[in-house]
Amino acid sequence: MNLTRRKFDALIIGAGGAGLRAALQLSNGDAKVAVxxxxxxxxxxxxxxxxxxxxALANVLPDSWHWHMFDTVKGSxxxxxxxxxxxxxxxxxxxxxELDHFGVPFSRLDNGNIYQRAFxxxxxxxxxxxxxxxxxxADRTGHAILHSLYQQNLRARTHFFDExxxxxxxxxxxxxxxxxxxxxxxxxxxxxxxxxxxLIATGGAGQLFRxxxxxxxxxxxxxxxxxxxxxxxEDMEFVQFHPTGIAGRGMLITxxxxxxxxxxxxxxxxxxxxxxxxxxxxxxxRDVVSRSIATEVREGRGCGRNRDHVLLDLRHLGAxxxxxxxxxxxxxxxxxxxxxxxxxxxPVFPTCHYSMGGIPTNRFGQVVAPVKDTPEDPVPxxxxxxxxxxxxxxxxxxLGGNSLLDILVFGRAAANHILEYLRxxxxxxxxxxTAVEQAMARLTRWDRKDPGDGSSxxxxxxxxxxxxxxxxxxxxxxxxxxxREGVEKVRALRExxxxxxxxxxxxxxxxxxxxAMELENLMDCAIATIRSALGREESRGAHSRIDFPDRDDQHxxxxxxxxxxxxxxxxxxxxxxxxxVPSFPPKERxx
Amino acid sequence: MEPDSRxxxxxxxxxxxxxxxxxxxxAQGYAQLDQEGRDAFERLLDYPDNVLLDVVMGRQTTVDDGxxxxxxxxxxAAAAETAP
Numbered sequence: 001m002n003l004t005r006r007k008f009d010a011l012i013i014g015a016g017g018a019g020l021r022a023a024l025q026l027s028n029g030d031a032k033v034a035v036x037x038x039x040x041x042x043x044x045x046x047x048x049x050x051x052x053x054x055x056a057l058a059n060v061l062p063d064s065w066h067w068h069m070f071d072t073v074k075g076s077x078x079x080x081x082x083x084x085x086x087x088x089x090x091x092x093x094x095x096x097x098e099l100d101h102f103g104v105p106f107s108r109l110d111n112g113n114i115y116q117r118a119f120x121x122x123x124x125x126x127x128x129x130x131x132x133x134x135x136x137x138a139d140r141t142g143h144a145i146l147h148s149l150y151q152q153n154l155r156a157r158t159h160f161f162d163e164x165x166x167x168x169x170x171x172x173x174x175x176x177x178x179x180x181x182x183x184x185x186x187x188x189x190x191x192x193x194x195x196x197x198x199l200i201a202t203g204g205a206g207q208l209f210r211x212x213x214x215x216x217x218x219x220x221x222x223x224x225x226x227x228x229x230x231x232x233x234e235d236m237e238f239v240q241f242h243p244t245g246i247a248g249r250g251m252l253i254t255x256x257x258x259x260x261x262x263x264x265x266x267x268x269x270x271x272x273x274x275x276x277x278x279x280x281x282x283x284x285x286r287d288v289v290s291r292s293i294a295t296e297v298r299e300g301r302g303c304g305r306n307r308d309h310v311l312l313d314l315r316h317l318g319a320x321x322x323x324x325x326x327x328x329x330x331x332x333x334x335x336x337x338x339x340x341x342x343x344x345x346x347p348v349f350p351t352c353h354y355s356m357g358g359i360p361t362n363r364f365g366q367v368v369a370p371v372k373d374t375p376e377d378p379v380p381x382x383x384x385x386x387x388x389x390x391x392x393x394x395x396x397x398x399l400g401g402n403s404l405l406d407i408l409v410f411g412r413a414a415a416n417h418i419l420e421y422l423r424x425x426x427x428x429x430x431x432x433x434t435a436v437e438q439a440m441a442r443l444t445r446w447d448r449k450d451p452g453d454g455s456s457x458x459x460x461x462x463x464x465x466x467x468x469x470x471x472x473x474x475x476x477x478x479x480x481x482x483x484r485e486g487v488e489k490v491r492a493l494r495e496x497x498x499x500x501x502x503x504x505x506x507x508x509x510x511x512x513x514x515x516a517m518e519l520e521n522l523m524d525c526a527i528a529t530i531r532s533a534l535g536r537e538e539s540r541g542a543h544s545r546i547d548f549p550d551r552d553d554q555h556x557x558x559x560x561x562x563x564x565x566x567x568x569x570x571x572x573x574x575x576x577x578x579x580x581v582p583s584f585p586p587k588e589r590x591x
Numbered sequence: 592m593e594p595d596s597r598x599x600x601x602x603x604x605x606x607x608x609x610x611x612x613x614x615x616x617x618a619q620g621y622a623q624l625d626q627e628g629r630d631a632f633e634r635l636l637d638y639p640d641n642v643l644l645d646v647v648m649g650r651q652t653t654v655d656d657g658x659x660x661x662x663x664x665x666x667x668a669a670a671a672e673t674a675p
Contacts, residue, residue: 039603047605047640143641146605163600185600216603216610248675250607304675335648336611338670347675509596 001436004191007428008034008159010418011179011195013166013222015041017049017142017404018386019201020149021095021411022365022418027156029419034193036161036182038217038514041150045203045215046407049142052117052134053099053408054401055092059113060132062124065089068133070126070584072402076395077541077551078586079235079559081575084363084391088402088409095408096135103148105137119400121591134401141404164191165514166221168439169198169229169382172432175371177229177382179431181439185514188507190443192436196425197381197418200226200359200367201411204387205525207518209352209475210467212250213242222388224521226359227528231369231379232561232570234390235357236525237533237543240398241476243289245351247309249336253348257329258282260321262314264293265345266301272310287476287544290350294477297349304347311345350476354403356394356542357532359384360561363391365414375561375572383418385410392559395574396541442520446513450501457500459516466493466519466526474530479547483534490530494523528562535560535569553586592629594621601636609640612647615668623664631657 010026012019015037026033037044056063069089073080100106100114107115114135122131137144153160163185170178170192179194202222206214223233244253244264258264263282266272276292277284284292293310302308314322314329319342322330326341333339333346361384362368362376371377386407393406450456473486497520504512538552539545558571576583594602594617602613613636624632635643635658645651646658647665 039600039605042639043603043605045605048607140641143639147639186597213607215605215607217605249611251611306675309675331648332608335666335669336608337674339674509600511596511600514600 001433001440003436004189005194006034006191007194008032009195009422010034010197010199011036011193012199012201013180014044014201014203014386014388015160016044016201016203016386016407017046017145017149018407018411019199020146020153021408022199022201022385022415023158024149024152024156025412025415026418027153027158029415031419031422034159034161034195035153036164036166036180036193038163038165038185038221040162041160042146044146045218046142046146048215049404050139051119051404052136052141052401053092053096053404054119054122054133054399055096055135055405056089056133057093057096057114057116057135059109060116063131063133065092066581067124067126067131068092069578071121071123072393072399073584074127074589075121075397075399076393077397077589078553078557079392079395079540079574081392082578082583083575085393086578086581087363087413088393088405091409091413092405095405095412099145099148099408102152104144106135107138121399145404161193165517166225167443167517169225170431170435170439171229172429172435176380176429178429181436181443183443185511186509188510190440192431194428194431196428197383197421199365199383199385199414199418200388201384201386202388204355204358205522206352206355208467208470208522208526208529210471211245211247211349212352213245213252214352219518219521220525221518221521222384223358223528224524226367226384227524227564230565231359231367231382232563233357233528234360234559234561235392235396235532236355236529236562237536237560238356238396238541239352239529240354240356240542241286241290241350242353243286243293243350244312244348246332246336247304247347247349250351251332251336252351253312253329253332253346257312257314257326260325261317262312264289264348265311265313266296267303267307268301272296272301287542290476291544293348293350294475298477309347309349312348313345314341315343315345352475354398355387356390356392356396356398358388358390360559361385361389361391361410363410363413364417365389365410366417370561370570375570383414385414396543446502446516447505448501449505450503455499457496459500459502459512459519462493462497462500463519463522466490466522469493470526470530474533476544478533478543478545480534483530486530487534490523490526494527497523524564527567528564531567531569532560532562557586592622592624598633598636604643605640606644608644612644612665612669615672616665619668619671620664627657628661631655631661634658635661
């Protein structure tokens with residue numbers, strides 16, 4: 001096929017924190033590196049991370065990597081792989097000091113050391129007093145990290161393919177991943193990027209849900225590419241929701257609003273949390289509040305035109321308290337809703353925040369799958385890191401401050417393993433042209449014209465329906481019946497997507513085509529998520545089922561693996577054995 | 592004049608807040624811009640995400656008069672869609 005072709009040692013798909021950290025390590029290691037990103041790199045979603053990076057620097061309170069490890073294992077509801085968690089927590093201090101040297105302006109203590117703030121789920125001495133472990137650059141840590149890493153990559157001469165969309169991985173018959181077919185959004189020109197190693201760092205799939213904090217770009221592109229290349233996705237049922245997103249918009253209204261005395265009411269004006277959590281009421285844990293909101297809406301007590309949300313009332317706090325103690329929340333409500341919480345309550349609904357699941361990898365960033373003899377054989381030439389990957393360090397539930405740490409530690413670890421691989425693999429393997437043709441077919445499928453007989457479907461309405469189906473059937477209210485119905489609805493939508501056409505067939509800046517392919521990716525991630533959620537008959541971490549309310553370690557202390565080709569679920573054991581320290585056995589998770 | 596595809600794609604940002612602000616403006620305010628306004632909008636899109644958000648939210652001022660003139664229209668477009 002007569003296509004533009006380029007060759008690199010390493011190809012990185014995605015230019016968020018994980019991709020850029022890996023790229024920098026590789027460029028500094030003298031590898032020839034390309035980064036493909038559908039948006040300009042500094043517009044990746046890492047920029048939205050406000051919280052910070054966890055590392056046991058002990059600058060504010062006593063701390064140790066081992067305590068951090070304990071907290072992460074416990075936070076994961078014991079589903080995290082303890083070898084990877086140990087590795088991450090041990091590496092944390094090093095990656096933070098590296099960032100400091102790269103120019104990230106961390107907030108400082110008076111003595112010049114990096115300031116550390118206390119976050120939920122952090123403890124000293126294995127579950128005792130609160131720890132202070134999160135290093136932050138004011139409230140824009142992600143932004144600072146992303147910009148510093150981008151500048152460092154420019155200095156290291158990393159090659160960027162900005163505004164290129166990756167279509168599919170190119171895999172040969174022996175299972176080696178040899179690069180990707182992409183196209184330049186500006187010209188529509190396809191390009192084959194051959195690489196000895198390919199790292200997927202495309203972030204999460206938060207756009208699966210109607211109400212989400214995730215940017216529009218988070219469409220699970222890399223996860224879906226892996227699925228189509230025959231790699232199963234791991235633990236996709238674990239999606240973190242925050243109880244109070246702005247209804248119909250998604251932006252977060254932090255717990256601070258309820259901490260200051262705000263409360264939730266339904267359409268009858270009832271403070272319904274008093275029924276679900278008589279003691280903690282509106283300050284019950286996130287999953288309890290989320291599920292209570294969803295239950296109110298399902299049972300017809302939702303507010304608004306569509307009765308699809310509840311209200312967060314702050315008015316009783318008074319204008320002064322709202323202005324002075326909750327200025328950010330007031331500003332967000334006024335900007336995105338036109339609602340001043342001094343005068344009216346804020347419409348809220350649980351909002352999707354983070355995908356714990358993703359492409360299965362080991363702690364070296366190698367993608368692992370049941371290729372030959374074990375459930376964890378490395379897929380040669382393929383790596384993944386960041387939210388797209390499932391190492392798994394977050395297990396069933398991620399702790400605040402661990403997502404930026406994850407992208408940095410495993411972006412770097414993957415790059416180190418790639419450098420080793422490159423030392424032993426000097427030459428490009430011959431490209432399998434059949435793989436190129438298959439990927440091209442996925443691209444040219446969108447050249448199809450509307451037959452005009454009324455049988456065709458449109459991308460935008462299908463996307464809207466998918467996100468609503470996922471919200472209604474697979475967000476925080478999960479039962480066998482609800483999800484079974486959801487699976488059928490997602491399958492029906494996937495079938496309808498086969499009949500979708502786009503109106504714009506121009507070559508240059510055809511964003512309709514990009515959005516159509518993003519929807520294909522979302523559909524694949526959707527079926528993986530809802531099938532995995534239906535399969536897991538227990539409640540653990542972020543996966544909370546009404547019909548199976550308890551954690552069941554006897555049957556479910558295992559990772560889910562969903563394969564697209566045969567629409568099947570499989571499972572593999574959790575790695576409960578750390579590298580050098582004794583295992584933390586499962587215990588009841590109480591804080 | 593309607594925004595071209597390139598401008599639309601440049602409105603895909605790293606933060607949902609910016610996606611919403613810019614998306615609402617493309618739908619409701621962009622068509623009324625003259626050439627000077629369209630140029631200012633492109634300069635606004637050059638800003639890093641956090642700066643863009645701060646300028647539109649009024650947490651940071653800009654020395655670019657053209658962009659400053661756009662801010663009220665961006666805010667009006669963001670809140671124009673009635674609460675659900």
